[in-house]
Amino acid sequence: MNRRVRQKCEPSQEKDKSKITSKTLECGCLSSATISGVDWTTLPDDTVIQLFSYLNYRDRASLASTCRTFRLLGSSPCLWGSLDLRSHKFDTAAAISLSPRCKNLRRLKFLAAGSADAIVSLQARAVREISGDFCRDITDAALSVIAARHEMLESVYLGPDACERISSDAIKTLAYCCPRLQRLWMTGVKEVNVDAIDALAKHCRQLKDVGFVDSDNIDEVALGNLNSVKFLSVAGTRNLKWGSAAQVWSRLPCLMCLDVSRTDVNLSAVTGFLSSSQNLKVLSALNCPVFEGEVDSNTMHNHKGKILLTFLSDMFKGVASLFADNSKNVTDVFQYWRRLNNRDKNMDEIVVWIECVFSHSLLRIAENNLKEFDDFWLTQGAAVLLSLLRSSQEEVQERAATAVATFVVIDDENATVDCKRAEAILRGDGIRLLLNLSRSCQEGLQSEAAKAIANLSIDSKVAKAVAQSGGINILANLAKSMNRLVAEEAAGGLWNLSVGDDHKGAIAEAGGIKALVDLLFKWPSSTEGLLERATGALANLGADEKCSLEVAVAGGIHALVMLARTCKFDGVQEQAARALANLAAHGDNNSNNASIGQEEGALQALVQLTYSQNEGVRQEAAGALWNLSFDDKNREAIAAAGGVEALVALAQSSSSASRGLQERAAGALWGLSVSETNSIAIGRQGGIAPLIALACSDIEDVHETAAGALWNLAFYRENALQIAQDGGVKSLIHLCSSSTSRMARFMAALALVYIFDGRIDSSVPAGPSSSGSTKTLNMDGVGRMALKHVEEFVTSFYDPQTFHAAAASLVHTALAQIAEAIRIQEAGHLRCSGAEIDRFLRMLRDPSSILKSCSAFALLQESTYSLCTESVTCCRCCINSPYCSQNICKNRASEP
Numbered sequence: 001m002n003r004r005v006r007q008k009c010e011p012s013q014e015k016d017k018s019k020i021t022s023k024t025l026e027c028g029c030l031s032s033a034t035i036s037g038v039d040w041t042t043l044p045d046d047t048v049i050q051l052f053s054y055l056n057y058r059d060r061a062s063l064a065s066t067c068r069t070f071r072l073l074g075s076s077p078c079l080w081g082s083l084d085l086r087s088h089k090f091d092t093a094a095a096i097s098l099s100p101r102c103k104n105l106r107r108l109k110f111l112a113a114g115s116a117d118a119i120v121s122l123q124a125r126a127v128r129e130i131s132g133d134f135c136r137d138i139t140d141a142a143l144s145v146i147a148a149r150h151e152m153l154e155s156v157y158l159g160p161d162a163c164e165r166i167s168s169d170a171i172k173t174l175a176y177c178c179p180r181l182q183r184l185w186m187t188g189v190k191e192v193n194v195d196a197i198d199a200l201a202k203h204c205r206q207l208k209d210v211g212f213v214d215s216d217n218i219d220e221v222a223l224g225n226l227n228s229v230k231f232l233s234v235a236g237t238r239n240l241k242w243g244s245a246a247q248v249w250s251r252l253p254c255l256m257c258l259d260v261s262r263t264d265v266n267l268s269a270v271t272g273f274l275s276s277s278q279n280l281k282v283l284s285a286l287n288c289p290v291f292e293g294e295v296d297s298n299t300m301h302n303h304k305g306k307i308l309l310t311f312l313s314d315m316f317k318g319v320a321s322l323f324a325d326n327s328k329n330v331t332d333v334f335q336y337w338r339r340l341n342n343r344d345k346n347m348d349e350i351v352v353w354i355e356c357v358f359s360h361s362l363l364r365i366a367e368n369n370l371k372e373f374d375d376f377w378l379t380q381g382a383a384v385l386l387s388l389l390r391s392s393q394e395e396v397q398e399r400a401a402t403a404v405a406t407f408v409v410i411d412d413e414n415a416t417v418d419c420k421r422a423e424a425i426l427r428g429d430g431i432r433l434l435l436n437l438s439r440s441c442q443e444g445l446q447s448e449a450a451k452a453i454a455n456l457s458i459d460s461k462v463a464k465a466v467a468q469s470g471g472i473n474i475l476a477n478l479a480k481s482m483n484r485l486v487a488e489e490a491a492g493g494l495w496n497l498s499v500g501d502d503h504k505g506a507i508a509e510a511g512g513i514k515a516l517v518d519l520l521f522k523w524p525s526s527t528e529g530l531l532e533r534a535t536g537a538l539a540n541l542g543a544d545e546k547c548s549l550e551v552a553v554a555g556g557i558h559a560l561v562m563l564a565r566t567c568k569f570d571g572v573q574e575q576a577a578r579a580l581a582n583l584a585a586h587g588d589n590n591s592n593n594a595s596i597g598q599e600e601g602a603l604q605a606l607v608q609l610t611y612s613q614n615e616g617v618r619q620e621a622a623g624a625l626w627n628l629s630f631d632d633k634n635r636e637a638i639a640a641a642g643g644v645e646a647l648v649a650l651a652q653s654s655s656s657a658s659r660g661l662q663e664r665a666a667g668a669l670w671g672l673s674v675s676e677t678n679s680i681a682i683g684r685q686g687g688i689a690p691l692i693a694l695a696c697s698d699i700e701d702v703h704e705t706a707a708g709a710l711w712n713l714a715f716y717r718e719n720a721l722q723i724a725q726d727g728g729v730k731s732l733i734h735l736c737s738s739s740t741s742r743m744a745r746f747m748a749a750l751a752l753v754y755i756f757d758g759r760i761d762s763s764v765p766a767g768p769s770s771s772g773s774t775k776t777l778n779m780d781g782v783g784r785m786a787l788k789h790v791e792e793f794v795t796s797f798y799d800p801q802t803f804h805a806a807a808a809s810l811v812h813t814a815l816a817q818i819a820e821a822i823r824i825q826e827a828g829h830l831r832c833s834g835a836e837i838d839r840f841l842r843m844l845r846d847p848s849s850i851l852k853s854c855s856a857f858a859l860l861q862e863s864t865y866s867l868c869t870e871s872v873t874c875c876r877c878c879i880n881s882p883y884c885s886q887n888i889c890k891n892r893a894s895e896p
Contacts, residue, residue: 095121113137162188168196224248246272450489539579629671
């Protein structure tokens with residue numbers, strides 16, 4: 001600030017209040033006691049205004065509301081020279097409320113067509129620069145009204161989305177109304193005809209920077225009439241006649257820089273530009289097919305003081321050749337230029353323009369995600385992006401951060417990054433640069449930097465560097481932002497950093513869990529991107545037992561259940577169900593499982609989610625119900641909420657579903673089948689047939705889980721009979737003899753023993769035959785075959801001779817070795833009831849040697865179990881540890 005603002009408030013006369021001197025502020029050593037006891041109204045006005053300038057709009061409004069003095073200072077014209085409304089809801093009502101402060105507004109950024117319509121209501125007739133993002137729906141009428149009300153405009157930028165509804169008519173109106181226009185940059189205008197360009201040439205005599213990017217049709221001959229233009233970009237534009245363009249544009253008297261990147265420019269035109277343009281200094285031709293063949297661009301690199309920038313040349317060296325002293329070995333020419341003390345004004349304009357077109361082109365190329373650019377990104381593309389992150393132009397920094405976030409992702413659907421590209425950013429000190437940008441007071445920069453950090457953190461090496469550089473604390477603080485885009489990207493970063501166990505504790509220590517839970521309460525259900533990222537991060541954190549308790553303490557269970565009940569977006573539903581599944585996945589010392597069941601509407605909501613049209617939602621809901629069924633009260637409450645019918649229907653429809661859904665559907669039925677009532681209900685609801693089908697799966701996790709469910713169900717005669725009638729014996733025999741999972745073989749063997757221990761008649765109906773008569777199943781014959789496979793399974797664990805010798809010797813060491821060899825370590829999660837133990841003991845007295853050996857084998861496994869002491873009627877709980885999953889945040893471009 002050039003002059004001291006006049007003091008508007010008198011010093012306080014209260015002796016008990018401290019005064020703050022500028023020296024005290026500079027040393028930064030204010031204690032909390034000093035802060036609480038100070039009279040802030042004694043600060044000089046210029047100091048307060050400087051403080052306001054560091055705050056975002058919401059914080060400015062909050063500070064201004066504290067007293068009349070601050071309210072007056074907060075309205076100072078110098079604070080309202082620039083306004084960025086991209087991350088705010090901006091409509092006519094908001095514009096009217098801001099209009100008293102906007103009389104001296106010079107620079108305005110907005111988002112989408114709705115904001116464009118409201119700009120007029122700001123009454124900022126002195127505005128000089130307008131920049132609009134996501135302008136696909138801006139019409140000729142809206143742009144014409146903006147132009148008519150802001151005749152002082154010097155710069156208009158509309159992009160990066162295509163301005164499909166803007167025509168040449170609006171450009172003509174802009175030319176008539178804004179004669180001071182110096183810069184015009186539009187993306188995706190379908191046609192720019194001769195009348196529009198001639199209007200610009202006639203009325204905008206100061207126009208020096210023009211960009212018609214990614215357009216369909218531009219009158220290239222008419223562009224030759226823009227005699228004042230120094231900088232021209234037609235990057236990505238189609239249908240240009242290059243012969244005419246080279247002939248006409250070469251005669252532009254002021255043209256210094258030309259950007260034909262991503263076009264089909266031919267070699268003849270390039271040669272013409274370099275040889276005929278009198279004042280041309282730079283020709284940017286990035287990603288042009290003409291230079292992808294055998295053309296030797298090195299011979300054209302510096303043609304009579306003109307430089308050609310292509311992917312095949314060294315871009316840094318090309319720019320360095322602009323400087324008189326270009327003999328130095330400069331690795332980052334932009335950084336070299338920024339440090340020069342005596343800079344030429346024309347050269348400054350050129351370098352600023354080069355930064356701008358580089359950032360545009362690299363972002364577009366990153367968005368296309370073509371494999372053929374792998375070498376480019378690793379050899380120089382990443383380094384250029386890192387240099388652009390240091391730019392003094394905020395727009396360039398923002399686009400560079402977006403490009404970094406985009407180019408590292410090679411599979412957006414599966415959230416896969418190219419590790420080499422990510423580590424190239426890491427080696428170039430990119431993490432520090434991005435973290436510094438995320439501390440900016442400009443929220444646009446904050447959100448794009450946070451997005452880049454989030455995507456890079458998918459790579460474990462980068463994630464470690466982010467954590468070591470203090471990135472977790474930064475992201476946790478950004479997650480508290482009142483700006484939706486900033487909070488969303490910060491939550492995405494915490495989501496990716498929470499994968500695995502390395503950074504969960506650090507996120508909790510940084511207050512990340514509380515910040516994420518607060519997001520669920522703070523933002524409405526319509527902000528699905530933010531809510532999905534926050535719930536995804538909480539789901540990952542919930543996989544850690546200590547963090548899961550913190551989530552519960554912060555109110556996370558209530559928030560997640562609220563989303564599961566009320567939110568209608570698939571991504572949010574999926575992550576909320578996954579979070580609840582992980583929170584319920586811990587042991588008896590963790591009360592989250594019971595707490596979720598006690599939360600009003602939780603179990604009913606999860607049951608309803610199993611009917612979702614989205615497979616991911618159904619899968620995670622089934623996983624949550626599986627884990628919650630470990631609690632006795634939850635198990636019965638799930639059944640009362642219609643869980644048996646829902647999960648049977650889910651299993652019946654899962655034949656062509658993913659392995660994850662099949663496993664969780666079978667697992668949830670396994671969990672519910674622990675109780676006698678649920679087990680019989682599953683059989684009567686038709687749950688046995690789909691479980692038999694899942695038991696035939698080649699995927700170990702699926703058929704193991706299905707075998708567990710069938711084992712529980714077979715404990716009861718009615719279900720055992722149904723399994724036999726539905727052809728389940730054959731499937732169980734196959735599992736018992738062929739599965740690679742010892743647990744699947746064990747549970748299949750026990751199910752077969754339950755079916756053939758004499759409770760079922762020797763012949764049972766097995767369905768109609770091809771002739772229409774009823775078939776019968778010979779249980780004796782099938783039973784002998786089944787029990788033979790059971791015997792083979794049991795004897796496969798020991799050598800009979802060694803076993804009998806050890807048994808006869810009664811030597812403790814030998815017996816312990818035999819017992820250890822027979823024991824299935826994976827069976828340690830089993831919990832058997834007294835009813836099942838009684839049944840095994842009765843089998844020991846059975847005449848059948850196979851039943852005896854199988855029951856003895858099972859009882860030996862029981863020595864590793866925790867025997868239930870209560871009098872219960874259930875069989876056993878699920879054998880597997882509770883289902884728990886972690887995943888990463890999928891990158892999504894920011895949308896209005």
